[in-house]
Amino acid sequence: MRENEFRLGDTIDDYCKRCRLLMNHYIVSMVDGEVKKVRCQTCHHEHDFQHGQGGEKKKTSRKSLFDQVAANLPQISPPPKTIKPKKNQST
Ligand SMILES: [Zn+2]
Numbered sequence: 001m002r003e004n005e006f007r008l009g010d011t012i013d014d015y016c017k018r019c020r021l022l023m024n025h026y027i028v029s030m031v032d033g034e035v036k037k038v039r040c041q042t043c044h045h046e047h048d049f050q051h052g053q054g055g056e057k058k059k060t061s062r063k064s065l066f067d068q069v070a071a072n073l074p075q076i077s078p079p080p081k082t083i084k085p086k087k088n089q090s091t
Contacts, residue, residue: 018043026039
């Protein structure tokens with residue numbers, strides 16, 4: 001377990017939602033040697049340790065939201081592909 005290297009108050013990199021960047025964080029909570037909560041050293045926002053991954057959650061939630069909206073929309077069938085041959089070109 002690599003997390004055992006860390007202790008409360010240590011500095012650790014994690015994704016800050018407020019800063020929207022990978023920032024230095026203080027470890028504020030640990031359980032069984034694993035970092036649970038961290039506090040951003042820049043904006044002092046406290047949140048769960050996300051192992052440096054924060055953007056993904058947002059993406060998936062946004063996608064699922066989009067899917068929900070799309071599911072509620074009436075099904076629009078694509079127009080039939082009627083390709084009109086331009087044979088009758090008057091020359
Ligand atoms: Zn921050």
